[in-house]
Amino acid sequence: MPGGADLSIGAVAEATGVAVSALRYYDELGLIVPVDRVAGQRRFSPDVCGTVNFIRRAQRFGFSLEEVGVLLDDTERDWVGLVAAKLNDLRQQRVELDSMIHLLAEVQTCGCEVVASCPRIETDLAEHPETAC
Amino acid sequence: MPGGADLSIGAVAEATGVAVSALRYYDELGLIVPVDRVAGQRRFSPDVCGTVNFIRRAQRFGFSLEEVGVLLDDTERDWVGLVAAKLNDLRQQRVELDSMIHLLAEVQTCGCEVVASCPRIETDLAEHPETAC
DNA sequence: CCTTGACCTCAAGTCGACTTGAGGTTCTAC
DNA sequence: GTAGAACCTCAAGTCGACTTGAGGTCAAGG
Numbered sequence A, B: 001m002p003g004g005a006d007l008s009i010g011a012v013a014e015a016t017g018v019a020v021s022a023l024r025y026y027d028e029l030g031l032i033v034p035v036d037r038v039a040g041q042r043r044f045s046p047d048v049c050g051t052v053n054f055i056r057r058a059q060r061f062g063f064s065l066e067e068v069g070v071l072l073d074d075t076e077r078d079w080v081g082l083v084a085a086k087l088n089d090l091r092q093q094r095v096e097l098d099s100m101i102h103l104l105a106e107v108q109t110c111g112c113e114v115v116a117s118c119p120r121i122e123t124d125l126a127e128h129p130e131t132a133c
Numbered sequence C: 001c002c003t004t005g006a007c008c009t010c011a012a013g014t015c016g017a018c019t020t021g022a023g024g025t026t027c028t029a030c
Numbered sequence D: 001g002t003a004g005a006a007c008c009t010c011a012a013g014t015c016g017a018c019t020t021g022a023g024g025t026c027a028a029g030g
Helices: A009-016 A020-031 A047-061 A065-072 A079-108 A121-124 B009-016 B020-030 B048-063 B065-072 B079-109 B118-125
Strands: A034-036 A041-043 B037-038 B041-044
Touching: A009 A020, A009 A047, A020 A047, A020 A065, A041 B041, A047 A065, A047 B037, A047 B079, A065 A079, A079 B079, B009 B020, B009 B048, B041 B065, B048 B065, B079 B118
Parallel strands: none
Antiparallel strands: A034 A041, B037 B041
16 A cells, blocks of 8 residues: 555546646536545545546536536446436437438538528438427 | 518517517527618518527527527538537436436326325336435 | 516626646655 | 745636526406
């Protein structure tokens, strides 16, 4: 057990690419926890970098910081449900995203002057009747 | 030319499922334009439903309302560039989304007690060295 | 005539995730 | 011993996309 290799908040910021102010904010939310304070200054275990990276990833997954809190809480038994729900979300998002990419790719080459009146978009709308007027 | 079939803001709201307050906000931004005012009240062409639906779609594409404004501006020659840029974004997003779905699906079945220490996530991190500590 | 409901404007509030600023302490190097 | 960097707290500001609230107008129905 090394003992003396703890990181200042600045070191964590540099290692992870996350701003110091953001790290303090995560601390405030309890997402990361300093192992110690030296003259008032936070000292983090190097492990915290993993946690920070996890937070960033999870955000990109579409989790809010509050949800990340649940994921990180080892007394929380229901993270599996949260993951399952989020997975459904993501799959749904993917379907939408695909259709949008498809649509935009067509729009790009359709030669219309004004996007809003592009027949490809009309067509697409027609395929999604829930959005019809 | 029918002439008298214009819609009140409430009718547009009902037809599109978008809140009245949001429609007024779109008007304020110039994204939708009433064809008339009757005793101060907005009257919209039924076409506006198409525009509103387009706005919602574009938002789901990841366009901001400001960008939507560019898309809807028929004097704007550069919407093709905007679409191309956004298309790149979306494709990048899709790659990320896919890897996240993959990862979450594994996490879901890995049996770990605490997500943050799940080896699958560590593995995934290892594949993205830019995030290493 | 009077109420009800849909509409109006304008200002201010909300939410999440931070950032910025003021004012102060502490560590490091010379 | 002193300058400058890095840290601290706490309050307030920012951004986008709306929503909410106060206070008021207007047409239709009983």
